[in-house]
Amino acid sequence: MVKSVDEYLRLLRKELAGSDAAVVQDAIADAEEHLRTALAQAVNGNPNTSEAEAIPAIAEKYGSPQEVAAPHTGRWNRAFLWALADLRTWAVNPSSLGSLECSPIPGRGEPFCISFSR
Amino acid sequence: MWGKNKNVDETESADKKFQKELVSGVAALVLLTILDKAAEPMYGYQIAKVIDGQAEDATVLKQGALYPVLRSLESSRLLESRVEPSVSGPPRRYYQVTELGRATLARWREMWNQMRSFVDTVMEGEGNGQEC
Numbered sequence: 001m002v003k004s005v006d007e008y009l010r011l012l013r014k015e016l017a018g019s020d021a022a023v024v025q026d027a028i029a030d031a032e033e034h035l036r037t038a039l040a041q042a043v044n045g046n047p048n049t050s051e052a053e054a055i056p057a058i059a060e061k062y063g064s065p066q067e068v069a070a071p072h073t074g075r076w077n078r079a080f081l082w083a084l085a086d087l088r089t090w091a092v093n094p095s096s097l098g099s100l101e102c103s104p105i106p107g108r109g110e111p112f113c114i115s116f117s118r
Numbered sequence: 119m120w121g122k123n124k125n126v127d128e129t130e131s132a133d134k135k136f137q138k139e140l141v142s143g144v145a146a147l148v149l150l151t152i153l154d155k156a157a158e159p160m161y162g163y164q165i166a167k168v169i170d171g172q173a174e175d176a177t178v179l180k181q182g183a184l185y186p187v188l189r190s191l192e193s194s195r196l197l198e199s200r201v202e203p204s205v206s207g208p209p210r211r212y213y214q215v216t217e218l219g220r221a222t223l224a225r226w227r228e229m230w231n232q233m234r235s236f237v238d239t240v241m242e243g244e245g246n247g248q249e250c
Binding site: 062 | 161211
């Protein structure tokens with residue numbers, strides 16, 4: 001469980017490793033702005049609340065570092081399609097499954113998995 | 119028992135996929151609409167609170183998923199933003215709709231109404247195609 005904004009940002013940066021530098025910068029800036037604003041609101045509403053107490057609920061609503069990084073890394077698509085393939089294809093014919101091809105969506109830069117290749 | 123769990127897993131995966139596709143399809147329309155209705159430019163946390171207040175299940179759209187859509191709308195010139203310092207935290211990026219964004223939103227509303235009407239018609243229709 002994440003206990004601080006700094007820890008969340010560290011984990012998010014780790015998840016985004018290998019992504020475009022501008023994407024990482026934007027994602028970290030957005031997360032920091034949102035989490036610190038939400039934290040300030042939570043503490044203002046209840047001065048007895050510590051960062052460690054408030055951050056888990058704030059991070060849950062924002063999304064885990066894995067969830068936030070997924071649109072940028074395409075991991076969610078891969079995980080879902082591999083799970084689907086695992087359920088429907090692998091059990092029938094393991095050799096029928098090839099590698100997954102992912103391409104960026106023009107103008108958006110989000111990886112989009114389009115097909116299996118063998 | 120294993121088969122039952124497998125069916126539950128498959129159902130949950132299908133539901134999550136459908137929900138994800140629905141949300142990703144309408145997120146830009148929702149954000150553009152909220153910002154169009156706003157009297158002043160808004161920053162991400164404010165937008166998230168508006169959605170929280172209007173969604174029956176706010177977990178449908180994780181707050182962190184809003185920001186890439188905002189960035190994408192800005193790169194498409196439908197939104198513009200400026201960063202301002204905050205007294206209680208890091209600088210905030212304020213978004214507002216551009217003229218191009220308003221014109222686009224008007225078209226998207228029309229498309230949304232047509233799509234909603236189409237889906238309602240299909241779902242409420244009786245015996246679709248069964249008599250052929």
